[in-house]
Amino acid sequence: MARSYSILIPIGILVLAWSTSSTPTAPSLEDQLQQLRKDFVQFKEVTNEKEATFEAELIELKTKDQQNSKIRELLANKINELEEKVAGLEAQLYQKIQQPVATSFVGASPNGVNELKHQPRSINGMPSSCGDLQMIGHTWNGLYSVMGLRAVATVYCDFNKPLGDPGFETRIGYTDTKSVPTYFYVQRESRYIYSGPMPFQIEQLNVGGFMDLPSGKFTASRPGTYFFSFTGVAAFPTSTTPKSYLVVSLSLNGVSVGIGEANVSNNAEDEYAQLSLQATLHMNAGDQVWLEILYASGGAYLHDDTRHYTHFNGWLLEEDISQPM
Structure with a gap:
């Protein structure tokens, strides 16, 4: 029995020495930085995947809404x-x-x-x-x-x-009978980066006077079917992100009914891209339509200057005469 104890003691000392020598040291700052970079890349990949999924679902909902509108019209x-x-x-x-x-x-x-x-x-x-x-x-x-x-x-x-x-x-x-002729064409002459209804500065046409430039809102004077068209240029500063984007929404009484998007990928220098949207809507008297930037990546904005890249127009296609004046 004494001999077995004398053998176990040296073995215990060896195990203790090995465990002490094999304890890992704290990671260096460089290792921590590399790990953060890996985590960031993984986070961006997940974010891009979710963004792509969201955009696909948004397009699908827009398509279904257009189909429902056609069915309602028929x-x-x-x-x-x-x-x-x-x-x-x-x-x-x-x-x-x-x-x-x-x-x-x-x-x-x-x-x-x-x-x-x-x-x-x-x-x-x-x-x-x-x-x-x-x-x-x-x-x-x-x-x-x-x-x-x-x-x-x-x-x-x-x-x-x-x-x-x-x-x-x-x-x-x-x-084609209209109690009040209604059509407008307005423009901007400076960049726009804000949220909320987009104001306009140049009035080319505003027959009926139902487009309010300072507020950016068009108000339907009579119930009926209206057509709207928008085009603009998105500007993207130099970026290291995989994708830059700018999305403009057409809102009816505060509800988005259509969007136009411009985007670029891995832009190593300043880039520009055109975006547009069109919509045919049924509106009741007093309903309002306006444009707004729905969301945008960092630094992106709607470009414009005295050459006028931003255009918004609309008109009354068919008036519903069944409703009283």
């Missing part, structure tokens, strides 16, 4: 057509109700029916069909403008045919 047109047909049928029904009254006077004269047929009568509201036009005294065949559901419609009326005949009324199309 449904609105279908409703318009159906309601106009209903108005025409109501006019025909009214005319048929009046026919017994007309036939009761046939014996008054050889032309008694025709005379009563063309005798003007009142209707409730503005004429919306050839039947309404006939009621108020129109007898000449030709093209007429009548009130549609949301726009003024053009119809061809053949008053030689009976009211129920398919050729009595032929729909031709719609008349």
